Amino acid sequence: MEDLLVEYPVVVECPVIWGDMDAFQHLNNTVYFKYFESARMAFFDKIGFENEKGEIGIGPILASTQCRFRIPLKYPDTVSIGARIVDMEGDRFTMLYRVVSHKHRKVAAEGDGLIIAYDYNASEKSQLPNVICQRINELQEKGL
Secondary structure, eight states, rough: OGGTTTTTTTEEEEEEEGGBBOSSSSBBHHHHHHHHHHHHHHHHHTTTTTHHHHSEEEEEEEEEEEEEEOOOOOSEEEEEEEEEEEEEOOOOOEEEEEEEEEETTTTEEHHHHHHHHTTTTTEEEOOOOHHHHHHHHHHHOOOO
16 A cells, blocks of 8 residues: 555545545545645645744645545545645645545545645745745655
């Protein structure tokens, strides 16, 4: 199963919760976005993006996101969610996500999110701080 997440420098685990299933007896589609959020926040924690927001007011904001469902998930199961960054530009990057079922040992869903650097003090988008770009590159190349 690790080979399914080898390209993802940040991986978190979450249980599939019985109460998150819908009337069709599979995991409700909104839960996948919560999984993406958990992986995204773990990635941001690893690179210290929240600290930068506190110091200079520039932090991440989600501009858009999408999901491609591969197999339905059901309780009981556990999933591993990977996050990685591609297409980093001056004020934005795309984060890719992959959700892997432990029970099925398969990819259950994949998605992406467009993240914009945002100046929370000025209420406008901003350039990515250089230190954040460096930390992203370090994490993806060799881990922090």
